[in-house]
Amino acid sequence: MAIEKKGRTEKKKSRRSTRIDNVQLFILALPAIILLFVFCYIPIGGVILAFKKFKVNLGILGSPWSGLDNFRFFFTSSDAWRVIRNTLGMNFLFIVFTTLCSVLFAVIMFNLRNRRMVKLYQTTTLMPSFLSWVVVGYMVYALLMPGEMGLINQVLTLFGAEPVDWYARAAYWPVILLLVKLWHGVGYNSLFYYASLMGIDASFFEAAQLDGATKSQQFSYIILPSLKPVIIVMTLLNIGNIFRADFGLFFNVPRNVGVLYPTTDVVDTYVYRALTQLGDVGMSTAVGLVQSLVGFVLILITNLVVRRIDPESALF
Numbered sequence: 680m681a682i683e684k685k686g687r688t689e690k691k692k693s694r695r696s697t698r699i700d701n702v703q704l705f706i707l708a709l710p711a712i713i714l715l716f717v718f719c720y721i722p723i724g725g726v727i728l729a730f731k732k733f734k735v736n737l738g739i740l741g742s743p744w745s746g747l748d749n750f751r752f753f754f755t756s757s758d759a760w761r762v763i764r765n766t767l768g769m770n771f772l773f774i775v776f777t778t779l780c781s782v783l784f785a786v787i788m789f790n791l792r793n794r795r796m797v798k799l800y801q802t803t804t805l806m807p808s809f810l811s812w813v814v815v816g817y818m819v820y821a822l823l824m825p826g827e828m829g830l831i832n833q834v835l836t837l838f839g840a841e842p843v844d845w846y847a848r849a850a851y852w853p854v855i856l857l858l859v860k861l862w863h864g865v866g867y868n869s870l871f872y873y874a875s876l877m878g879i880d881a882s883f884f885e886a887a888q889l890d891g892a893t894k895s896q897q898f899s900y901i902i903l904p905s906l907k908p909v910i911i912v913m914t915l916l917n918i919g920n921i922f923r924a925d926f927g928l929f930f931n932v933p934r935n936v937g938v939l940y941p942t943t944d945v946v947d948t949y950v951y952r953a954l955t956q957l958g959d960v961g962m963s964t965a966v967g968l969v970q971s972l973v974g975f976v977l978i979l980i981t982n983l984v985v986r987r988i989d990p991e992s993a994l995f
Contacts, residue, residue, distance in 0.1 A: 731745055
């Protein structure tokens with residue numbers, strides 16, 4: 680009896696301790712929960728603007744219904760194909776090259792034996808992620824400034840080449856934006872893969888070395904399988920945003936130059952101009968709703984495909 684009583688007492692203490700821990704964790708998470716609710720859930724009610732012809736004096740509820748006119752206005756405009764093509768095309772390039780470069784950089788850092796150099800390289804590549812796109816835009820402008828004032832044009836002049844007016848050549852900008860995106864985000868994205876690599880048991884590599892496995896074989900049979908779940912999850916999350924462009928990148932780096940619109944104008948910058956120049960709140964809300972729905976459907980489809988191929992790597 681005494682033993683059973685003592686066991687019940689310990690269980691009660693354990694439950695009480697667990698409750699206290701849960702309450703403390705909930706209090707720590709409460710500010711983030713409140714912010715998420717205020718900025719992500721309450722605004723959902725504004726989705727009805729996508730189906731209304733918004734009038735400021737009438738308000739959201741008092742404005743007349745417009746049906747699908749806001750959606751029709753965007754998808755039937757002459758610019759719709761251009762901005763959709765640029766958004767999907769550039770985001771596809773970003774997903775592919777950011778993943779490849781991030782994984783490559785993480786593997787390089789993992790194979791370095793000098794821990795001080797690892798910290799130095801990681802800090803150097805991580806710093807650009809803390810710069811706002813406004814600052815990055817001015818840095819790129821200093822490099823690509825027209826005439827002989829830009830740093831790159833000065834280098835071209837030294838080698839006898841003619842200066843290039845970068846802000847008048849739309850064909851160059853997919854590559855420029857891709858390079859800027861990689862410079863800005865590879866250091867941050869590589870942290871996820873590097874953390875996954877640090878969790879690999881060192882005995883796997885020791886056994887592989889004893890069996891005479893080369894570096895490429897270790898990468899194929901140890902490193903890549905360990906990174907696969909992280910790569911799939913990160914790719915799924917990126918696919919969910921494939922119809923939503925990075926507004927800061929596409930607006931600040933090309934400096935909203937009209938000549939560059941054929942390759943730099945994306946859905947988000949187009950909606951921004953429609954909202955600021957035309958004041959069309961309904962159309963911008965409609966496009967935002969379409970972006971969210973497309974991202975949601977793409978995540979479901981991609982996750983279903985992953986689940987069919989490798990159920991353990993699926994997101995849900």
